[in-house]
Amino acid sequence: MKASFLLTLSAMWLQAAQAAPGNVTSSIDAGGQRASSANYSQFASISSLSGTSAQSANVTSKPSFIGQIYTANGAAIVASRLTVPETQTVQFNAFAHLDDGSLLAIPSTTLPTNLVVWTSPLLTIDDAGLGTATAVYQDEANVQVSATWNGFTASLPSALTILNTLNDNFAPYDADTINDAWQVLHFGLNDPLHGRGHLDPDSDGTSNVLEWAAGTDPLSATSKLGFLTHNAQNDGGFQTTFTSVVGKSYRIQRSTDLQLWTTIATVTATDVITAYTDAPAPVGKAFYRIEPVLAE
Numbered sequence: 001m002k003a004s005f006l007l008t009l010s011a012m013w014l015q016a017a018q019a020a021p022g023n024v025t026s027s028i029d030a031g032g033q034r035a036s037s038a039n040y041s042q043f044a045s046i047s048s049l050s051g052t053s054a055q056s057a058n059v060t061s062k063p064s065f066i067g068q069i070y071t072a073n074g075a076a077i078v079a080s081r082l083t084v085p086e087t088q089t090v091q092f093n094a095f096a097h098l099d100d101g102s103l104l105a106i107p108s109t110t111l112p113t114n115l116v117v118w119t120s121p122l123l124t125i126d127d128a129g130l131g132t133a134t135a136v137y138q139d140e141a142n143v144q145v146s147a148t149w150n151g152f153t154a155s156l157p158s159a160l161t162i163l164n165t166l167n168d169n170f171a172p173y174d175a176d177t178i179n180d181a182w183q184v185l186h187f188g189l190n191d192p193l194h195g196r197g198h199l200d201p202d203s204d205g206t207s208n209v210l211e212w213a214a215g216t217d218p219l220s221a222t223s224k225l226g227f228l229t230h231n232a233q234n235d236g237g238f239q240t241t242f243t244s245v246v247g248k249s250y251r252i253q254r255s256t257d258l259q260l261w262t263t264i265a266t267v268t269a270t271d272v273i274t275a276y277t278d279a280p281a282p283v284g285k286a287f288y289r290i291e292p293v294l295a296e
């Protein structure tokens with residue numbers, strides 16, 4: 001078996017083996033280009049290294065492949081996309097920055113030696129670098145992502161933008177009908193004891209949901225949607241006035257039995273008091289109510 005293997009080696013190696021049978025002795029030629037022993041042979045030239053051949057069973061050498069020793073002197077990270085809809089994912093990848101200027105991908109693993117620790121204010125990122133955007137109440141630009149590996153910290157070259165695509169999913173104001181941005185505007189980022197939809201923190205008898213729908217101030221008892229005056233007119237018309245918010249639209253509804261309500265007009269307020277005249281009003285009794293048109 002050894003004899004057949006020897007036939008595959010170069011003439012140079014055969015020369016070394018014959019010179020020192022039974023010993024592992026290296027020899028280098030006069031030019032310093034060739035070195036060989038019973039365990040290896042190597043040929044080097046000025047322009048390139050041709051590689052190393054080895055006889056050891058646990059060593060493999062590839063012709064024309066140069067093994068290198070490198071040192072990591074930094075880290076770098078990239079993202080699969082820079083605009084991420086809320087609750088959706090984005091893949092991050094980390095690289096070691098080597099002393100020869102190249103980048104070496106850091107494999108995803110949970111081994112402590114290779115673990116990349118990701119940080120970001122509005123994303124949760126697992127050990128494999130898969131990030132999930134949190135729910136937001138507005139578009140969030142300039143979202144920074146960084147990673148630490150092996151003592152090096154890297155940041156994305158460009159910050160992310162997380163898009164607000166759902167208006168009622170931001171904790172702690174989620175799933176209560178009201179647009180979360182309106183709640184943050186009036187109650188701050190985290191005040192569910194006053195800001196959730198069913199509550200009435202200004203004790204004016206109008207819940208936050210209705211205050212939001214009407215466009216009124218949920219923290220002012222004098223700011224709420226309601227009728228102010230009613231006047232039957234000589235020509236058979238019936239005029240009513242109600243508090244309003246400039247720019248908001250309201251449906252005027254009428255009923256004669258308090259069962260079936262019919263929208264008779266939709267008006268957009270141009271002042272804090274809006275007047276509407278139903279002419280001619282129905283003969284006999286009639287009831288009116290106003291309903292804010294919800295924003296999209």
Ligand SMILES: [Ca+2]
Binds near residue numbers: 135136137165166
């Ligand atoms: Ca949202």
Ligand SMILES: [Ca+2]
Binds near residue numbers: 169174177178179
């Ligand atoms: Ca909400």
Ligand SMILES: [Ca+2]
Binds near residue numbers: 211
């Ligand atoms: Ca209220």
